[in-house]
Amino acid sequence: MKLELQGITKRFPGVVANEGVDLVVEPGEIHALLGENGAGKTTLMNVLYGLYRPDEGEILLDGRSVTFHDPGDAIAAGIGMVHQHFMLVPVFTVTENVMLGAESTRGFGGLLDVADARRRIVEVSERHGLRVDPDALVEDLPVGVRQRVEIIKALYRRSDVLILDEPTAVLTPQEGEELFAIMRSLARSGTSIIFITHKLNEVLQVADRITVLRRGRVAGTTTPGTTSREQLAAMMVGRSVQLQVDKAPSEPAGTVLEIKGLVVCDDRDHVAVDGLDLTVHAGEIACIAGVQGNGQTELVEAVTGLRPVSAGTVTLDGRPITAHPRRVFEAGCAHVPEDRLEDGLVPGFTIADNLVLNSYYLAPYATGLRLERHAILQRAREQVAQYDVRTPSVFNDVANLSGGNQQKVIVAREFSRPIRLLVAAQPTRGLDVGSIEYIHRRIVEKRDEGTAVLIVSTELDEVLALADRIAVMYQGRIVAILDPAEATPERLGLLMGGARPEEGLDPEAQEIAAAAASAG
Amino acid sequence: MTAAATTVGAGSAGLRRQQLFGFVYLALAAIIAVAFGAATEPGATSSFELNAPRVAVQLPPLVVPSAPTAYALAGLCAFLGAVQLTRGFGARNAVVLGAVVLLFIAGFLVWAASTRSMNLVGVLQGTLQRATPITFAALAGVLCERAGVVNIAIEGMLLTGAFVAAVAASATGSPWIGIIAAVVVGALLAALLAVLSIRYRVDQIIAGTVINIFAIGMTSFLSARVLQRRPELNNPDRLGPIQIPLLSDIPVVGPIVFNNNVFVYAMFVLVVLIHVALFKTRWGLRVRAVGEHPKAADTVGIDVLRTRYQNVILGGMLAGVGGAFLVLGSTGRFDREMTAGRGFIGLAAMIFGGWAPVGSFFASLVFGFADSLQARLSILNVPIPSELLLMVPYVVTILVVAGLVGRARAPAADGRPYEKE
Amino acid sequence: QGGAGRPGGGSPAAGGAGAGSPAANSPAGGGPAGGSPAGGGAAAGTPLPGAADFKACEVSDTGGIDDKGFNQNAYAGLEGAKAEFGIGEIKFLESTSEADYNRNIQTFINEKCDLIVTVGFLLGDATEAAAKANPKQKFAIVDFAYDPVIPNVAGIVFAIDEATMLGGYLAAGMSKTGKVATFGGIDIPPVRTFMEGFAAGVNYYNKQKGKNVQLLGWDPKKKSGSFTGDFQDTAKGRQVTEGFIQEGADVVMAVAGPVGLGAAAAVQDAEGVMFIGVDVDQAISAPEYRDVMLSSILKRIDNGVKGAIRSALEGRFKGGVQVNTLKNEGVGLAPYHEFENDVPQELDAEIDALRQAIASGQVKPADWYEGAPGQ
Amino acid sequence: MAAVPERPTRPGLTRQAVTFGRGLLLPALAILTALILGALVIVLSDPDLVTLFGVDPVAALGASWDLVAAAYGALIAGSIGNPGDLVGALAAGDLDAFVAALDPISVTLQRSTPLIFAGLSVALAFRSGLFNIGAEGQLYLGALFAVFVGFSFPGLPFFIHIPLAVAAGFLGGALWGFIPGFLKARTGAHEVIVTIMLNYVAYRLIDLALKTDVFQRPGREDPISKEVVESAALPPLIPGLAAGVHWGLVIALIAAAVVSWLLFRSTKGFEFRAVGLNPQAARYAGIDTGRTVILAMAVCGGLAGLAGTSEVLGSNRRLVSGLSPGYGFDAIALALLGRSRPLGVVAAALLFGALRAGATPMQAATGIPIDLVVVVQALVIMFIAAPALVRGLYRIRAGRTTGTEVFSKGWGT
Ligand SMILES: Nc1ncnc2c1ncn2[C@@H]1O[C@H](COP(=O)(O)OP(=O)(O)OP(=O)(O)O)[C@@H](O)[C@H]1O
Ligand SMILES: Nc1ncnc2c1ncn2[C@@H]1O[C@H](COP(=O)(O)OP(=O)(O)OP(=O)(O)O)[C@@H](O)[C@H]1O
Ligand SMILES: [Mg+2]
């Protein structure tokens, strides 16, 4: 089906998310959509999918103008979408999730026909090689599989146009490859695909055509053959961007963080970190690479004192750190949490208050029970200037900042004091290249000051760019430790996917691998 | 927030929890032996009547020696505690916990009925009667919350339903019209809740509280201003019990289950019907999706807001029936603030019942039992101050909410307004 | 002496009455206890001299005028006085909290009411303070007696146990199962006095007849019993009564305001069970329950209030206690109505004899609270 | 987007004043609308008037106007009084008349006193992300503790006895607030259900306590406590008006100031608000959310306890089971109306105090049941909570939306 968007404009209070966007997707084409954070990609797709009504412009399908009042209309017209944030009900089974909204029923009163739906799901998944247990509960599935469920959901409804909004953000490179294979096979059978990503390599690899959005407008359309990563990046940001972090070789000193035999359970009391050992030295950046859901979140929470430890020890400069975030903070550990708005900031508080969120009780911000407003405001003004937080006033609510600026508030808070250890989880998730560049530079600066840095990231590019040492985490353990020089994306991807470490690893990793093998 | 983080299920913690329960069981055994067994007069017997008044088949009363029976129960309880301490029951933990609670209640009953006779069938009949309005309230809660709307206004809906049922049934002379009126007004109040919380995105608990205050104020005002002057408007016919032939002659069960008024039968039907509808039909799947992940439901073309409106209003109608029961199926008149917290207890039953109709019904029975037993004890002059006995249902509610809500999972989007854009 | 003279009192709806029809209390409504000591004489509608300028005012306790009992019953007295003596104005103020009492009384003092009627023991302190501060202002207080007497306050109290003793005797005599029952709303003295008198009646019957009729819901020895905990939850009244019936009781007296009517509903739905009303003749005030209403215990608050108004009108007002007893017909037992033919002649005669004995002081209810005296 | 790094400035004074004025407009309209609807209720609930409308609409309209005017006139006269009297007394130099003319205001202030405490309790809870429906029960427990100290230690000098009794009242309420806080923090039990249930338990507990020898007044068999001795009693604020406003009001205003300081100027308040707005981030920042919830609930309970305390030490000097006409429930409305700001709560409490004070004269004058006030209050909360309703009604443009405030987040955790 040929899809045309003509002159789409969508405004939100205070923001023009899309402005006169034109986009043509030919039948059987894989069309990549690129752009900075907030460029308006998701908004445009939501307009196409009937979630938003455009303020101006129209949508043409095979030349016919259509109006979608809700996603139901879009689905009926053959449009399927895999959303940036999964749209799956965790407590439902795969079958229930897939059939939702397009249920098979039998008999009287709309009784569900689960058997029929299951049969059709198996059919779809076999046709496209999307293996999944139709009776599993979605909350029990790893992210990669959930992604598959999302795709099955779209295919189950026989989509002619398939929108994939950042589908690879949570996949290993290998899983990404599998997805590309599926995309190509779908495209061959005539499905049009719109593919959104921040990963320039992927775009060049899989897309037939590329449209770049900048600040809600089309910045240009091109093809992989006629462009490069650098050109794409410049098109997105509007200036040339340095894609590689400049950093000197690390000079590791003494051990700062030492983790031994750590066992941590997740919210549902399943073991998530399973006897993990790791050391991080002063002046080095250790990166934990791994697919989301392999215990990284629990590991970080345990190290920062947010989650009780079931067994094992964590020491900072030789002193054990207990399951209390404040003591960990006072021991000199800074933490950039995975989820900015959930963990790192208090929306509803001003920027100034958020900047003292974990030190409000210390001098000079408080004497006894009394908060020292002046000291707090003064610090806020200094840091807003120093870290270039774009805001009219420190009295502004952080909720009204853009994502990048919110992250800057956190970085300012965590970086602007002497620290021994920096723990950062997905420090650049969802940020655009400009912001990524900025944050990476700050992290390397910290390292050079002699701080031990532990980064958890699912982005291989980030891991490869920052790490002085790479630990691959799989199912709650470190399965390999690599020197970035010898790590390739392919090898990392294999390890993250659970392949056994090959020979040639460094000695510590071999030991660990051996231990893991004997324990398991 | 903290609940999740503090429960650690791995090895050592699990062991501690198991031991804790073991000690609790042993302590309960000790209480049964000392407070219930040793406290009875030597040689006294406890007699339990198994007949309802005027039934065809009469059973002999169950008479047991008080102290020995209590000691036996204590022994059994102690045995379970010892096993729990040493080996644990693993997956059957919940069953054992239930058994211990039953042993404790049995011990208590033996003590309470010592030197007296207690009509067990009566206690159970009372249980069902008391559970009825609570069940209606809980069903209303299930419908609303499964769709993601917290309805704390059920109390007010019960109260208004009761008022309107009394007036409409009195004015028309037909209790059926009273029920219909209560259903309509329940729906109207629910629609107000829905508009406030869905359209205007007022915090749902605040919207509910507003409706509760409004309902109390309005019914009290009208009761003083209108019913006071026109008492004939507060004099409806009641719907009496209907004996189901044959079935009601079954000993013990018959008089309890098959000799009730239409409200109770309607409750049975609705519990099953709503349960099936919620978990086995397309409608139910969509409702649950809306309550768990409204955005996901939206993206597959389900109208989230409409589903919520619809369910809240359906819930209001059920609450209206519950209110009508209090007047037309029970007391035959309206009095200010006559619901006495039953709506809130219904919410607790809903939580206890895991947001499922059948579970809520059984939870309501637990509350009904606590209440029924409490009244029975005061009738039998068991030497506990009436004020303490009257606290029992409320304390049970607190214990249930405290003990179970951590484990029971509310619909994920419960209480959260949904914004389409 | 029964409850008379002791500082007893009411509460919101302490002795709950019927479905809110004050008619059940007015002489025209057929209240069988006849006139009260002071109020019975005047023919309806004949204004007394000076009545047109008279202003009588009532301050309720927190129950409100529509409490179907107590406050309402007192107001019926005001209305009766208006109708019978032609007094010029009657007023009413409802208290919602403790803090209202002083102010409401003060409001009426400022409004120059001739007589202020305060209802219930909750107002005891406030009335005392106001009376002492305004020695010229006349007060009457229901269910409260001051010791020592305050010269400008008339306490209207009731020896209700005299009447409930008759009720207890009647219940015991009519019971086929040998079990009768009573329960209360809130566990407070005026409610308890009802129940104690009832127990006295049962005990007296057992002694006289050598029977062993059991009383459920009240344990005279421990002075504890069955209470629903409030005067609102009618459903609870019904449920408690169902419990009594299941335990075999076939006569039930509920001392619980509107909650008592929930009890009547339960009685009506059972077979062969009878109900004894309280406060007013409930066969008249709640005619829907006529078929189960064996009799009612009458507590003529209206007459007491009317009497106080009349004495003030006629210049005979004096402070002290005005005890309403069987003898002066301030309390009593209502007719049997539907049960007229079911109550055996002998039983009726025995009750009459007991009434005489109590009125003459031969039998004192308090002696029989816990059983036959001297046992 | 537009990267204009404007330097931090505070909004100017005039801007603040305008914002403040705008802030008052909606509540004022909400109250007005509620009163209009209340008038409608008055008219429609009068069967005679309704009948008259069918017969002679014009006369009925006139009669309705008269009735409503009489009712609201009495309401106002009973709550604010007659300014003319005040001026007249002042002009004549008649002190007694002046004091007498102050009476309605004095009563309004007296009624406002427990409302301020209870409103602060619920407001503090809101700020801490908690919904305290249990102010009513906490109030009773506070009263119980305070009255005990109040009658127990005769002979203490008042400057020791009063603080002691007040502290006891705070403690009693705090205990009743601690329970739901503890259960929420440790088991996840939702405070809404627990506090509602604890209200019922508190009623029974008071009934029970008032039957014990410790509390019951000797020589009395009804549930009434011993009299608070003079040294523990809060004296009247206006000499010559014994029944009106007392020193409890001063304590209430101090409490409002303290709560304001606590919330916005202290580290504890920082914790309360952080936990209220985002418990997860608060935890991340090292705040012990469980302890904070417990402390917040206990303080809320204590404040509500002071409502009962001021009643027993100031207005009544004894405890009976009918102490509160629902102050604890009004408090929810107050916190909403005052937008959970202490100053706002005080203002709202004055309004509700006036409604309560005027309700009795309204009943005296017209016989309209005082429950009308409850209906009006419910309507006020509704319009405050859903400002869009009022805006739509009066066609007011929406200001900058500050987003919907969600006070409570479902049941479990
Ligand atoms: N519901 C909304 N209300 C208001 N503004 C919105 C809304 N959704 C998006 N926006 C704004 O519209 C702009 C475009 O957002 P959009 O989510 O489309 O960006 P995106 O290109 O998908 O970014 P990302 O790469 O981060 O996913 C942003 O400025 C965003 O803040
Ligand atoms: N809800 C809101 N209320 C007020 N202003 C807002 C709101 N959301 C966003 N803004 C403002 O709109 C501007 C654009 O925000 P947006 O989230 O689109 O930025 P962005 O382009 O995504 O930036 P980043 O790359 O840092 O995420 C910001 O200056 C932000 O302060
Ligand atoms: Mg953004």
Ligand SMILES: [Mg+2]
């Ligand atoms: Mg996006």
